[in-house]
Amino acid sequence: MTPFKLPDRYAQTEECYEGGQGIVWIYEDTDLARRVAVKFMRPTEEAEQLLKEVASLRAIRSKHVAQIYDLQFQKKTKRPALIQEYVPGPDLSVIAEGGVSTEVALLILYQVASGISDIHAAGKIHRDIKPANIKRDSEGIFKLLDFGLTCDASPQPSTRSARGTDAFRAPEMYRPPPVKLSPAIDTYAFGVTAWALLSNGTIPDELQKIPPQLPSPSFAAIAPDLGAEILQLLDATLSAIPQRRPAMAAVKRAIGNHLLHGRHRALVSDTGGTKHTLLSKPGQAVKLTAGDRYIQIAYDGLSFRVQDSSDGVFINNVLCRVGVTMPESCVITIGTHSNRVFYLFDVSHPEVVL
Amino acid sequence: MQQVYKATDLSFERLVALKVPKNESAEKRFARSAQMSARVNHPNVAKTLDYFEEAGRAYLIEELIDGLDLSTAFKERFSYLDPHLAAHLTHYLAKGVAASHHADVCHRDLKPSNIMVSNDPNLSEVKITDFGVAKLAEEEIAQNIHDEASITASQTLVGALPYMAPEVIEDHKKASKPADVWALGAMLHFFITGEPPYGVGLAAVPKILIASPPIPPSFFTNAKQFRPLTEELWAIVTRCLSKAPNSRPTANELIEMCSVLCYSSAPRKSGVIEGFRYNSGSWGTITGDDGVAVFFHADSGYSKVRLRRGQRVDFASFPGMPRPRAFPVLPVN
Numbered sequence: 001m002t003p004f005k006l007p008d009r010y011a012q013t014e015e016c017y018e019g020g021q022g023i024v025w026i027y028e029d030t031d032l033a034r035r036v037a038v039k040f041m042r043p044t045e046e047a048e049q050l051l052k053e054v055a056s057l058r059a060i061r062s063k064h065v066a067q068i069y070d071l072q073f074q075k076k077t078k079r080p081a082l083i084q085e086y087v088p089g090p091d092l093s094v095i096a097e098g099g100v101s102t103e104v105a106l107l108i109l110y111q112v113a114s115g116i117s118d119i120h121a122a123g124k125i126h127r128d129i130k131p132a133n134i135k136r137d138s139e140g141i142f143k144l145l146d147f148g149l150t151c152d153a154s155p156q157p158s159t160r161s162a163r164g165t166d167a168f169r170a171p172e173m174y175r176p177p178p179v180k181l182s183p184a185i186d187t188y189a190f191g192v193t194a195w196a197l198l199s200n201g202t203i204p205d206e207l208q209k210i211p212p213q214l215p216s217p218s219f220a221a222i223a224p225d226l227g228a229e230i231l232q233l234l235d236a237t238l239s240a241i242p243q244r245r246p247a248m249a250a251v252k253r254a255i256g257n258h259l260l261h262g263r264h265r266a267l268v269s270d271t272g273g274t275k276h277t278l279l280s281k282p283g284q285a286v287k288l289t290a291g292d293r294y295i296q297i298a299y300d301g302l303s304f305r306v307q308d309s310s311d312g313v314f315i316n317n318v319l320c321r322v323g324v325t326m327p328e329s330c331v332i333t334i335g336t337h338s339n340r341v342f343y344l345f346d347v348s349h350p351e352v353v354l
Numbered sequence: 355m356q357q358v359y360k361a362t363d364l365s366f367e368r369l370v371a372l373k374v375p376k377n378e379s380a381e382k383r384f385a386r387s388a389q390m391s392a393r394v395n396h397p398n399v400a401k402t403l404d405y406f407e408e409a410g411r412a413y414l415i416e417e418l419i420d421g422l423d424l425s426t427a428f429k430e431r432f433s434y435l436d437p438h439l440a441a442h443l444t445h446y447l448a449k450g451v452a453a454s455h456h457a458d459v460c461h462r463d464l465k466p467s468n469i470m471v472s473n474d475p476n477l478s479e480v481k482i483t484d485f486g487v488a489k490l491a492e493e494e495i496a497q498n499i500h501d502e503a504s505i506t507a508s509q510t511l512v513g514a515l516p517y518m519a520p521e522v523i524e525d526h527k528k529a530s531k532p533a534d535v536w537a538l539g540a541m542l543h544f545f546i547t548g549e550p551p552y553g554v555g556l557a558a559v560p561k562i563l564i565a566s567p568p569i570p571p572s573f574f575t576n577a578k579q580f581r582p583l584t585e586e587l588w589a590i591v592t593r594c595l596s597k598a599p600n601s602r603p604t605a606n607e608l609i610e611m612c613s614v615l616c617y618s619s620a621p622r623k624s625g626v627i628e629g630f631r632y633n634s635g636s637w638g639t640i641t642g643d644d645g646v647a648v649f650f651h652a653d654s655g656y657s658k659v660r661l662r663r664g665q666r667v668d669f670a671s672f673p674g675m676p677r678p679r680a681f682p683v684l685p686v687n
Binding site for chain 2: 029031032033034054058063067068069070071085137138139141263264265267269276278315316317318327328329330331344346347348349350351353354
């Protein structure tokens with residue numbers, strides 16, 4: 001039985017989740033013929049806590065956070081119940097145990113990183129990132145749940161009781177209280193979550209110790225094919241020093257780039273519009289010439305770089321240097337004065353759309 | 355059909371869209387419509403937040419998008435969209451429509467006025483509204499479609515007609531998933547050319563019924579700096595506008611086609627064309643609203659007419675010397 005009486009339109013189901021704070025019961029909203037998740041605090045818990053959670057949810061704009069529908073108050077006690085979007089799942093701990101390919105894992109981690117990055121952009125710290133708090137909806141969108149511990153990132157909060165979930169708790173949480181909290185604790189928890197997802201739900205022994213014994217083994221041990229940039233970033237999420245952990249927006253960007261690997265396209269055309277060259281395969285290169293001057297541009301799967309060039313070559317009127325990344329859109333000028341030849345260079349790529 | 359109000363949800367102090375049925379016949383179907391739209395859950399579909407009846411009247415509460423509908427955006431700001439922006443928009447719309455088809459909900463009334471976009475030059479947020487509620491429109495359309503006087507009188511019909519599939523014009527009961535795909539194709543045509551494929555008003559009806567493949571306007575085919583994207587977009591338009599409903603791609607196939615499109619989603623800003631160098635007519639400068647002067651080449655413009663001094667434009671800008679370079683350049687009002 002729930003300690004809460006809702007309007008008749010909501011019919012209670014069997015599905016229920018016990019949170020660290022509060023309980024979530026799944027109801028059928030008979031008016032709209034859909035399930036909703038209803039969160040309320042246990043009678044022994046502070047009812048105010050739920051209103052704090054509502055305030056956090058209101059501040060965060062993200063497609064990776066469940067929508068809030070309604071707030072109901074108990075007539076006599078004035079205790080609140082929060083009615084939210086029902087996310088059917090499964091949750092990420094189940095998905096991780098089932099095993100996923102690296103490609104699928106990256107698409108999921110991209111979404112989780114986007115969600116955490118949105119939370120941080122709203123000036124909040126989630127404080128309980130873990131696979132069990134991340135669920136897939138019916139359209140394959142991953143959503144972060146349980147904002148019961150969420151707090152403002154500034155002024156820097158501290159806590160006497162370091163809450164969260166053991167293996168996902170950053171090492172600084174084990175220092176003597178008061179423990180200072182920063183968004184980097186979410187980044188650490190993201191790192192452990194990423195490890196679990198890439199290794200069938202397992203977590204290295206070092207990270208399961210209390211406190212964790214860092215440095216953690218490198219992600220190269222479980223996903224060597226991720227590429228140097230992502231491996232370095234993921235390894236950094238588990239750094240013992242909070243300041244060394246990357247910003248979640250940077251993690252999101254790097255994973256997004258990786259998802260687009262080999263899917264960029266550059267169109268090179270002369271200004272007469274007669275000749276077009278398409279660069280789209282990793283390893284492919286194009287050499288543009290005018291007299292004995294030249295520039296050679298190659299695609300490495302992530303960006304287009306100048307591989308070789310003579311003197312007297314300009315990119316958007318900047319003297320070309322070997323190794324530079326081509327801007328997304330530019331004019332290449334080969335030669336000077338009256339002998340100049342122009343080429344237009346435009347990069348495009350698919351958008352990561354969820 | 356229905357009236358829409360901007361309202362404040364006092365529980366969460368947020369703005370929402372409050373919808374009420376316009377008349378009794380709409381009232382009957384309103385609850386069912388609300389349930390249909392509540393079944394669709396996707397970032398590119400406006401969320402159904404609540405539905406309730408009070409004192410015999412029904413109310414539907416929907417997520418309110420901070421922005422404007424595409425029909426208004428075209429009246430106020432755009433004449434057409436460059437292929438990059440159109441590809442972005444179509445990709446998101448295909449995702450939203452596919453999500454609804456997965457839940458077995460058809461929109462049946464997809465048209466620019468039912469698409470909400472954020473008010474920025476990148477149209478970064480896109481949400482389809484009025485899912486399910488469209489069933490109501492159908493009734494009004496069925497009543498009026500074969501009568502010229504009532505077509506002009508029915509705002510619903512005037513807006514819907516240019517995006518209506520031939521089988522729907524013949525028999526409105528045939529409105530199903532392929533009709534949504536047709537509407538997406540017709541909208542993409544509208545985005546990149548500024549006009550729906552078979553025109554507007556009653557004159558469009560016979561043309562839609564024949565459904566001969568549309569011919570791209572010359573400014574579109576001539577925009578060489580936008581190839582091969584233009585060619586790929588046109589292929590999508592043509593496939594979606596197949597006369598036979600089963601020859602059209604499914605929404606899932608449409609996503610596949612969109613997900614391989616290469617386009618630039620670099621952040622855009624607005625500005626004014628300051629002038630051309632040496633009266634060349636081919637390259638000049640744009641002064642951004644932020645005061646930064648940017649170099650551009652006429653070929654980077656996506657425009658039906660020659661770009662002129664004083665024209666307002668949206669553009670993305672990339673590093674260059676002495677000025678950054680703009681691409682693409684889209685004339686706006």
